[in-house]
Amino acid sequence: MRTRSAAVACLVLAVGAGAGSASAAGSLTAADSFAFAIGNHMLDGNAATVGARFAPFDVVIVDGEEATAAKVGAIHSQGTVVLGYLSVGTIEKWRGWYDQVKRYRLNADQNWRDEWFADTSRPGYRNAIVDDIAPTLLAKGFDGLFLDNVDMVETRNHRAQRAGMRMLVAELSDLAHSGGDLLFAQNGAWILEKLGMVAYLDGWNREDVTWTYDFDHHRYIRVGDHAHQEAIHELTRFRDHFGLFTTATDYTARAHGRATRRSVRNACSAGALPYVSNINLTLERLPDPPLRCS
Numbered sequence: 001m002r003t004r005s006a007a008v009a010c011l012v013l014a015v016g017a018g019a020g021s022a023s024a025a026g027s028l029t030a031a032d033s034f035a036f037a038i039g040n041h042m043l044d045g046n047a048a049t050v051g052a053r054f055a056p057f058d059v060v061i062v063d064g065e066e067a068t069a070a071k072v073g074a075i076h077s078q079g080t081v082v083l084g085y086l087s088v089g090t091i092e093k094w095r096g097w098y099d100q101v102k103r104y105r106l107n108a109d110q111n112w113r114d115e116w117f118a119d120t121s122r123p124g125y126r127n128a129i130v131d132d133i134a135p136t137l138l139a140k141g142f143d144g145l146f147l148d149n150v151d152m153v154e155t156r157n158h159r160a161q162r163a164g165m166r167m168l169v170a171e172l173s174d175l176a177h178s179g180g181d182l183l184f185a186q187n188g189a190w191i192l193e194k195l196g197m198v199a200y201l202d203g204w205n206r207e208d209v210t211w212t213y214d215f216d217h218h219r220y221i222r223v224g225d226h227a228h229q230e231a232i233h234e235l236t237r238f239r240d241h242f243g244l245f246t247t248a249t250d251y252t253a254r255a256h257g258r259a260t261r262r263s264v265r266n267a268c269s270a271g272a273l274p275y276v277s278n279i280n281l282t283l284e285r286l287p288d289p290p291l292r293c294s
Contacts, residue, residue: 024143027081028245031058033290034273038063038085039281047074061146064137072141084142089149091116111215120164130171144182151188166195173200189234203245204238210263211250213279220253235270248272251279268293
């Protein structure tokens with residue numbers, strides 16, 4: 001299965017048009033750590049064990065399907081904002097809703113086995129997400145949803161899916177915010193702005209700011225200077241101009257060392273909360289203590 005998607009003491013969320021609940025947004029105001037915890041074994045153990053595991057973190061993203069209501073509640077009881085991961089731009093074979101949406105598969109995602117890009121231009125796909133899948137996840141008590149692969153419509157061969165993706169994100173924004181919940185997404189800064197999807201979001205994660213994983217050569221590499229500066233600019237713009245709560249996730253071979261320190265420093269310079277892990281975002285790389293900007 002796929003297991004993946006200026007130094008500040010705390011980040012202040014400037015709530016924009018897509019503001020979620022006052023309680024969740026208020027918790028974000030003083031947040032100074034987060035965990036992108038969707039990988040293998042992150043939810044191992046009983047509810048108390050899972051709650052204790054994530055107690056040191058202010059914001060946590062866990063797999064929306066794998067998490068139980070009891071485990072979501074245990075994390076939330078620690079004062080942590082907990083978001084449910086949901087890929088809306090791809091169709092994953094291991095999901096419980098695969099049979100429901102497999103007819104909407106496009107070309108395969110070459111980086112992840114048994115995963116295909118989704119035809120968001122089809123109303124049936126959007127309805128399955130908005131009317132069934134997303135509500136089922138939110139009913140577990142999440143503070144909101146974390147959408148992945150929204151940026152699949154950036155590529156030329158997925159231009160036909162752009163309007164549908166915008167409608168899908170807009171409908172998920174209405175769903176989340178009507179219940180007082182938050183909506184986050186990651187990557188795709190250009191397409192989020194071009195299609196006006198930024199207005200639907202409360203938070204945004206940027207992967208590969210300083211270090212990334214090269215799928216072609218199966219190794220961790222440093223991001224090139226131009227791409228790095230672009231990432232820093234995007235994080236700064238999304239935080240300062242659009243008022244989004246921003247985080248940054250880098251992928252490194254080791255948990256400690258120069259690469260991790262540089263990743264943290266660069267994320268903090270853009271006002272984003274840092275997270276550094278392996279490409280599979282597994283439990284063995286959950287930082288202890290959490291990575292912080294101060």
